Amino acid sequence: MGKTIFRENFHQADWDEPIIYEMSTPGVRGILVPEPDQKIKDRAGDVLAKIPASLRRKEEPNLPEVSQKHVLMHWTHLAQETMGSNLTNDISEGTCTMKYNPRINEELVENTDFSLLHPEQSEETVQGILEIYSEFENIVKEVSGLDKATLQPGGGNHAVYTAASIVRKYWEEKGELEQRDEIITTIFSHPCDAATPKTAGFKVITLQPDEQGLPDIEALKEAVSERTAAIFMTNPEDIGLYNPKVDKFVEIVHEVGGLCFYDQANANAFLGVARAKEAGFDMCHFNVHKTFGTPHGGSGPGNGAFCCKQKLAKYLPVPTVEHDGDKYYPDYDRPHSIGKVRDFYGTAGVIVRAYAWVMAMGEEGLRETADISVINNNYLYRNLVEEVKGLSYCYPDNGLIRQEQVRYTWKELTDDTGVDTLAIERRIADYGIQHYWTSHEPWLIPEPMTLEPCESYSKDDLDEYIKVLKRIAEEAYQDPEMVKNAPHKAASRKRKDDNMLDDPERWALTWRAYQKKKDKIHAD
Amino acid sequence: MAKRAFPYIPNSVEEIKAELLEDIGISDVEDIFKEIPDHLRFDGKLNIPEPKLSEYELKKHVERILSKNKSAQDNLNFKGGGVWQHYVPSVCRTIAGRDEFLTAYVGDAYADHGKFQALFETASMIGELVEMDAVNTPTYDWSNAIVRSIRMAARINGRKEVLIPASMSPSRKKVVLNYCKPDIKVTEIDFDQETALIELDDLKAKLSEKVSSVYIENPNYLGYLELEAEKIGELAHQYGAEFIVGVDPSSLGVLEAPANYGADIVCGELQPFGLNMKWGGALSGFIASPDEEKYVGEYPSLLFGITPTVEEGEYGFGHVAFERTSYAQREKGKDFIGTSTALYGIIAGVYLALIGPKGLIELGEGIMQRCEYAKEKFAELEGVSIPIQTPSFKEFVVDFSGCSKSVKEINQLLEEENIFGGIELGEKMEEYQNCALFCFTEVHDRYDINKLINSIEMIIEKY
Numbered sequence: 001m002g003k004t005i006f007r008e009n010f011h012q013a014d015w016d017e018p019i020i021y022e023m024s025t026p027g028v029r030g031i032l033v034p035e036p037d038q039k040i041k042d043r044a045g046d047v048l049a050k051i052p053a054s055l056r057r058k059e060e061p062n063l064p065e066v067s068q069k070h071v072l073m074h075w076t077h078l079a080q081e082t083m084g085s086n087l088t089n090d091i092s093e094g095t096c097t098m099k100y101n102p103r104i105n106e107e108l109v110e111n112t113d114f115s116l117l118h119p120e121q122s123e124e125t126v127q128g129i130l131e132i133y134s135e136f137e138n139i140v141k142e143v144s145g146l147d148k149a150t151l152q153p154g155g156g157n158h159a160v161y162t163a164a165s166i167v168r169k170y171w172e173e174k175g176e177l178e179q180r181d182e183i184i185t186t187i188f189s190h191p192c193d194a195a196t197p198k199t200a201g202f203k204v205i206t207l208q209p210d211e212q213g214l215p216d217i218e219a220l221k222e223a224v225s226e227r228t229a230a231i232f233m234t235n236p237e238d239i240g241l242y243n244p245k246v247d248k249f250v251e252i253v254h255e256v257g258g259l260c261f262y263d264q265a266n267a268n269a270f271l272g273v274a275r276a277k278e279a280g281f282d283m284c285h286f287n288v289h290k291t292f293g294t295p296h297g298g299s300g301p302g303n304g305a306f307c308c309k310q311k312l313a314k315y316l317p318v319p320t321v322e323h324d325g326d327k328y329y330p331d332y333d334r335p336h337s338i339g340k341v342r343d344f345y346g347t348a349g350v351i352v353r354a355y356a357w358v359m360a361m362g363e364e365g366l367r368e369t370a371d372i373s374v375i376n377n378n379y380l381y382r383n384l385v386e387e388v389k390g391l392s393y394c395y396p397d398n399g400l401i402r403q404e405q406v407r408y409t410w411k412e413l414t415d416d417t418g419v420d421t422l423a424i425e426r427r428i429a430d431y432g433i434q435h436y437w438t439s440h441e442p443w444l445i446p447e448p449m450t451l452e453p454c455e456s457y458s459k460d461d462l463d464e465y466i467k468v469l470k471r472i473a474e475e476a477y478q479d480p481e482m483v484k485n486a487p488h489k490a491a492s493r494k495r496k497d498d499n500m501l502d503d504p505e506r507w508a509l510t511w512r513a514y515q516k517k518k519d520k521i522h523a524d
Numbered sequence: 525m526a527k528r529a530f531p532y533i534p535n536s537v538e539e540i541k542a543e544l545l546e547d548i549g550i551s552d553v554e555d556i557f558k559e560i561p562d563h564l565r566f567d568g569k570l571n572i573p574e575p576k577l578s579e580y581e582l583k584k585h586v587e588r589i590l591s592k593n594k595s596a597q598d599n600l601n602f603k604g605g606g607v608w609q610h611y612v613p614s615v616c617r618t619i620a621g622r623d624e625f626l627t628a629y630v631g632d633a634y635a636d637h638g639k640f641q642a643l644f645e646t647a648s649m650i651g652e653l654v655e656m657d658a659v660n661t662p663t664y665d666w667s668n669a670i671v672r673s674i675r676m677a678a679r680i681n682g683r684k685e686v687l688i689p690a691s692m693s694p695s696r697k698k699v700v701l702n703y704c705k706p707d708i709k710v711t712e713i714d715f716d717q718e719t720a721l722i723e724l725d726d727l728k729a730k731l732s733e734k735v736s737s738v739y740i741e742n743p744n745y746l747g748y749l750e751l752e753a754e755k756i757g758e759l760a761h762q763y764g765a766e767f768i769v770g771v772d773p774s775s776l777g778v779l780e781a782p783a784n785y786g787a788d789i790v791c792g793e794l795q796p797f798g799l800n801m802k803w804g805g806a807l808s809g810f811i812a813s814p815d816e817e818k819y820v821g822e823y824p825s826l827l828f829g830i831t832p833t834v835e836e837g838e839y840g841f842g843h844v845a846f847e848r849t850s851y852a853q854r855e856k857g858k859d860f861i862g863t864s865t866a867l868y869g870i871i872a873g874v875y876l877a878l879i880g881p882k883g884l885i886e887l888g889e890g891i892m893q894r895c896e897y898a899k900e901k902f903a904e905l906e907g908v909s910i911p912i913q914t915p916s917f918k919e920f921v922v923d924f925s926g927c928s929k930s931v932k933e934i935n936q937l938l939e940e941e942n943i944f945g946g947i948e949l950g951e952k953m954e955e956y957q958n959c960a961l962f963c964f965t966e967v968h969d970r971y972d973i974n975k976l977i978n979s980i981e982m983i984i985e986k987y
Contacts, residue, residue, distance in 0.1 A: 012635065019830075019839065020645045020877050030878035031613050033886050034966050036893045040973075044896035048778060048889060050915040054754045055742070055780050060881040062652040068615060071877045075619045075870075081638030084627035093629055100532050101627050104579050109802070110617070112597035113590035119804030120603045120947045121594070122939065128592035129803050135573070142570050154664035157862025165702055195850030195860035199675075201706025204855040242559050272570045274560050289863065293532070296629040297867035298639045299661070299826075301805070318698075340698035343606055343667045344804030347865075351805075356586050362575025365530050371553045372535050378556055379544045401559045429635040437630070441852050458534035459544060485834070491637035493833040495840045500831050504817040507829045507844045511648035513657040513815050514830050522832065 004463045006471075010432040011489040013080035020074060021511050024064035030071045062512075081491035082298070083434045089461045091380070092428065092436035094405045094450030095190075095238045097268045097290035102360065105294070105353035114352055119344040123329045129348060130328035133321045136355045140305040143267070143366075144284050145277025148313035150306050150320060151288075152346040156265040157192035159285035159304025160232065163261045164200035165338040166283065166308070166315045167230045170259060173336065180229035184253070186215040188237035191440050193263050202229060209444070213395035214243050220252055228258040235262065235279075236269075238440060238450065239394050239407040240377075250280035259283065259312075267291045268454055269373040269404030271366040276307070283308040293357035294350045303350035317341050372455040373404045380453045380462050381406045387466055389473045390416055394445040405452035407445050414447045419476040419483045421447040426494065427475070427486035431468045528577075594939075596801070600972050601944040604919045604963025605745065606666070606693050607804045608796050610774070611967055616798035619874050625867055633828075633841040640841035643866060644828045646873030650810050653773050653876075653884075654790040655781035657815035660825040662808040662869035666793035667696040669809030670770055671703035673789045674737055675859055676811075676822040677766035683736035684708050687765075689722050691715040693745040694952045708736070717955045719914045720748040720921070722756060731759055737766040737789075742782070743775060746949075746961060747895075747919025748912060757786025772796060773810075775917045777884030778892065789813045798875030799868055808868035821848055824859035887966055891918045894964040894973065901977040902962075907984055911959070918963055922946060925958040927984050934983055935960075941979045 036044070048056065066074070083090075090098035109115065117126055137149040153159040164183070171180040183197035186207045194204045205223050210216040215233065231253045236242045243249070250260045262276040262284035268291045276284035288294055289302035296302065308316070318337045319330035330345070361369065381402055385391055390413025393406050410421045425435045439448035453462055476483045485494060500506040506521050508514035514521070529536045535544065545551060557565075576582040601609050619625065625639060633640040647659035663669045674686045688700060690712040704710045714726040722740065731738070738760035742750040750756070757767040769787040771779075774796035782790045790812045799806040813819035820827065826843060833840035850857030879887065895918060899910050907926030924931055935945040946960030964973065 016838065017638075017641065019641070019648075020873075021648065028880075029883065030880055031615070031883065033879065033883050033890060034611070034969070035886065036890050036897070037970050040893050040897040040970050043900055044893035047892035047896055050892075051749065051778065052751055052915075054785055055749055055751065057776065057778055057780050057885075058784075061776060061781075061884055063649055063879070063881045063884060064877050065880045065882075066877050068878065071874060072615050072618065074877070075615075075642065075874050076622070078638035078642045079619065079622040079624040081636075081641070082624040082628050083631055083635040084622075084624040085629065086623040086627040093631070096629050098627075098629065101623075102532065104583060106621060106626070108583070108586050108590070110621075111587060111590055112595050113587070113593045114595070115800040115802055116596040116601075116609070117593055117803040118596060118601055118603045118609065118801050118944060119607055120605055121944055122935065125594040125599075125939065125944075126803065128590045131589050131592065132586075139572050142572055145566070154668070154865070155863035157860050158664060161860060165705075168705065191850050191854045191857075192860050192862055194854040195857055198855035199703075199706075199859045206854070244559065244561050244564070247564060273557055273566060274564055275566045278564050278566060287863070295626045295867075296863065297865070298625050298628040298636075298643075298870065299630060299866035300664075300864040301808075301868060302863040339702045340667070340695060341702060342699065343665045343693075343695050343807055346805065348803040348805030352586070352590075356582060358572065359576050359585060360532070360579075360582050361530065362577070363570045363572055365533070365575060366570060366572070368530055368533055368536050372533050372541070374556045375541065375544050375548070375553055376535060378548045378550075382548060401556055403556065403559065426632070426634060429631075434635050435631045441854070455533045455535070459540055461534075487634045490634040492634050492840050493835040493838060495633075495842050496832040496834055498842060501829050501842045501844045502847070504815075504820065506831075507820075507827075508831075509644075509647055509658045509660075509815065509820070509827055509829055509844060510651035511645070511830075512651055516657070 004467055005460055006464060006467050007432040012491045014491050015077040015081060017074065017077045019511055020064045020066065023066050023070055023074060026065055028065045028067050030066055030068045088432060088434055089464055090434045091451050091453040091457055091465050092434040094437045094452040095266060096437065097266050097452060097454050099293055099454045100456040101293060101295040105356045108356055109349040109352050127328055130321055132352055132355050134323060134328055136351050137321065139358050140286055140307055143271060144307040145275040146284060146307040147310040148308055148316065150316045151303060151351055152317045152342050153304035153306055154342050154347055155300055155302040156285065156287035156304045157196060158341060159306045160192045160263060161196035161199060162306050162317065162341050163283050164197045166312055167259055168200050169315045169338045170312060171229055179227060182227045183229050184223050184231045186233050186237065187444065188239050189232065189234040189263055190238060190265060193232040193234065197232060212398040213239060213241055217245055217248060220249055224252055224256045226256060228253060228256050230259040230261055232261045232263060236403050240402050240405040241400050242403050247279045265290060269370050271370045273370050282312060288350050288354045292354035294353040301347040301350055303347045369455045376453040376457055376462060377402060377404050377406065380451065383466050384469060388470045389477065391473060405450060407439060408449040409445050410447040410449060413473060413476055417476045417480045419480045421449055423484045423486060424472055427472050427483050428468060429487045429490040433468060599942045599944050600975060602962050602976060603944050603947050605947045605961055606695065607801050608963055608965055609801055609967055610796050610965050612798055612800050613875065613878050615878055616871050616874050620867065620871050625870055637841065640828050642870045642873060644830055644841055646869050649873055649876040651812060653776040653781065654812045655783040656790060656812040658820050659810060659812045660823050660827055662794060662810055662865045663825060664809060664864055665807035666770065666791065666809045667699035669791035669811050670696060670739060671700050672824055672859065673768045673791045673811055674704065674708065674739060677737035677768060677789065678708055679822050680766060680818055681736050681764065683734055685711060685735045687711050687713050687730055687735055687738045689713050689715060689740055691720060691744050691746060692741050720744060720746045720912050721751060721914060724752060724755065727756060727759060731763045733763055735763055735765045737768050739768040739770065741770040743772060743917040746921055747916040748914040754785040775888055778888035794868060794872040797872035799871060806868060808865035820845060822858055824861055826861065890966055891964060894968055895920060898964050898973050901973060905981055905984065918965055919961055921956060921959050922962055923959045929983065931958060931960045934980065937983045938979055943976055943979055
């Protein structure tokens with residue numbers, strides 16, 4: 001058994017890195033592009049003269065001029081000033097399932113048999129990638145219990161948007177779209193379960209929780225009507241409670257003719273344990289970059305695997321991947337399709353990695369993933385609330401056993417010390433741990449913190465996390481100002497004034513904007 | 525022999541698991557899952573393929589499947605149409621593989637300071653290419669950047685119609701139709717088949733004060749420069765519409781920054797900047813606009829801004845106008861936001877710093893030279909013609925109507941010569957039957973082009 005790790009003397013890399021434009025020297029090159037040979041140049045003539053004056057660039061684009069060494073150095077420094085989950089104890093980003101992203105999968109996607117495929121190649125030349133798509137679709141169909149899948153959406157929210165598009169098409173074809181203009185969701189479902197139906201043209205009704213913290217079934221009964229197009233709901237919701245009546249929600253919506261979408265963005269703890277099918281849902285999706293072990297990329301590329309029952313399959317975006325008994329092919333001949341939500345086939349590299357992740361795990365490995373995720377979480381939260389002063393968790397007396405994550409609250413500590421969750425979130429980086437996820441908006445649970453210790457984390461990691469939060473709580477009681485001014489040992493200090501970022505006079509999204517505004521930004 | 529632990533699951537060691545269960549005060553994981561009623565439980569074992577538990581077997585297995593593909597590694601590729609084969613510098617690959625960037629997610633700009641700075645720098649360089657002061661963090665792809673731009677415009681002026689060129693990428697058009705479906709009417713502007721350019725008369729006829737925005741692509745899907753772009757912008761502005769320009773930004777070393785011919789919003793695709801084709805999986809879109817509240821306030825995506833910290837002289841970063849987003853306001857936010865393509869955005873920045881201003885100009889000029897050379901070579905072939913004389917950037921249309929073979933047949937025979945021929949246009953655009961869209965970039969030398977031309981000549985003569 002390892003010792004409890006505690007990075008008392010941690011300091012993140014802090015290069016005080018200049019902006020790339022400050023490293024520029026005229027004439028310096030980072031890489032040379034291959035020139036066409038003289039015969040090409042001779043035959044081609046003065047090509048730039050063929051561009052009409054209004055479209056011809058008059059001045060060199062203002063890009064930095066930096067040598068190759070300094071480009072490598074600069075972005076390596078910036079990488080070192082970033083806390084990727086493969087390097088750290090990232091139990092922090094609850095709801096995000098920050099699991100280990102295997103290196104072998106990075107090697108596989110660099111294989112030129114994949115990386116140098118053009119999406120317009122003939123189907124005969126892409127049988128390998130089509131096979132991987134088909135195999136991974138089979139996997140998500142089995143994990144969900146549903147009939148048909150698409151891997152086109154570029155992320156989880158995009159898959160939920162795809163669901164909203166399919167709901168719209170379903171009602172349009174039934175001739176009832178004008179009447180069916182409402183989609184119901186719950187306040188602890190991800191914000192996209194409200195925002196994507198709105199983007200797709202629906203009115204959104206949001207259910208509040210009952211006294212147990214679960215979606216209020218009585219509120220649902222009042223909300224459903226002949227206007228209900230669908231319900232979009234997460235389970236467990238992002239506070240970590242499994243809704244045992246979820247099938248009743250489905251029944252109530254089905255009774256009024258509505259469709260039911262299961263947001264399974266994070267299905268990690270339920271692999272082989274519970275599925276959309278048994279709960280009665282018509283559609284669901286998985287965030288492939290969460291549950292299926294692919295890297296988050298600093299916020300993408302991700303992928304949203306969308307699954308549905310057969311009755312909705314005809315609406316899926318084109319192309320679907322099919323097999324004619326002999327070979328795989330992309331099927332564009334789908335007259336009821338919603339069209340496309342993204343160019344081409346989706347983030348194919350994510351699918352190659354996810355397929356490899358599942359193939360490294362197998363059925364037993366997936367189930368072990370679920371088991372260890374809930375065991376880790378129960379170990380973590382019981383010890384945290386026992387050992388850390390001023391920390392509690394939401395709905396502590398509802399009698400429900402927590403599953404894969406917990407929403408905690410620092411309210412007591414904040415009331416006692418004035419140190420709020422945002423300060424603690426900053427301070428944790430001083431111990432070599434990524435800032436934790438507080439909560440989606442609105443914060444119904446005061447001073448929130450959401451942790452998700454998925455299967456990648458060892459007992460030593462869990463113990464380290466407990467020890468760090470215990471220490472920070474002690475610091476908050478003993479030296480609140482120090483915690484409020486954190487971070488002290490991260491790659492950057494506290495922002496001077498967050499209000500600047502909301503002020504059109506003082507925000508700057510580019511270096512050129514900063515040059516124009518810097519006097520105002522530094523005015524005081 | 526004891527059960528082997530899963531390498532990705534440290535606590536799968538039986539003794540550790542037992543210790544954790546004991547600490548929790550339960551004997552079995554089912555004591556946790558009992559919260560899920562029996563009838564909602566999956567009763568059985570997932571029917572998925574037998575695993576390849578060792579890394580060696582896994583690698584061999586996946587590589588065996590991938591080897592069924594034929595790629596541009598062993599074949600000369602002349603397909604573009606929204607995904608283009610450019611050289612990916614080694615430094616781009618090195619940075620893309622850094623676990624710090626690769627496995628980060630949504631930490632704040634303290635522990636993830638480097639990620640924020642990297643995306644700010646990419647936005648800064650894109651801003652210089654298009655000459656605009658506000659640039660977003662990346663969208664899923666160009667098509668999503670277009671629809672976000674169109675919807676931004678509709679919120680800015682409250683109008684509900686967009687004019688798009690009928691010549692735009694058919695695939696991107698499908699995405700536009702999907703996103704505009706609820707409340708924005710999509711009207712297509714005709715184009716002249718002989719020039720591939722927008723019909724100004726048709727544009728004038730369709731413009732009205734109901735039009736929220738006019739969208740054009742420059743170069744357009746077929747590779748041609750929209751010569752009257754400035755005029756199109758003026759016409760849009762006469763009716764109070766926003767003028768949105770979509771670009772392949774690798775052209776912006778030689779082509780004018782869209783802001784300088786009237787664009788209000790610019791969008792485009794970052795894939796040419798250091799990202800391999802990956803079967804179309806490495807797309808990443810951007811949006812740029814003036815740094816005015818009326819525009820910035822309507823972006824749906826995250827925006828990273830530079831700001832001082834409490835330490836004198838230190839650059840800090842943070843989210844600009846976060847309250848706009850659906851993260852902050854759910855259905856009251858601007859469209860929706862989510863995991864997009866941050867890593868690709870970072871790589872695009874690395875590429876732009878490597879290539880620099882002179883390199884980007886050389887890239888653009890060299891591509892145009894290869895295209896002009898290839899056009900001449902094509903025109904020498906009997907039965908083959910270059911039907912459109914409009915200046916083009918890295919793609920152009922080749923007409924095979926005079927040949928006895930269809931484009932599909934020619935492409936099949938080219939595949940036997942290890943060549944991926946041009947994209948068959950007939951299926952995508954009815955105006956261009958028996959035509960193909962060819963793409964040439966810096967990866968093609970004279971021998972590659974000659975091999976293509978000679979192979980086509982042989983195919984035409986032989987059959």
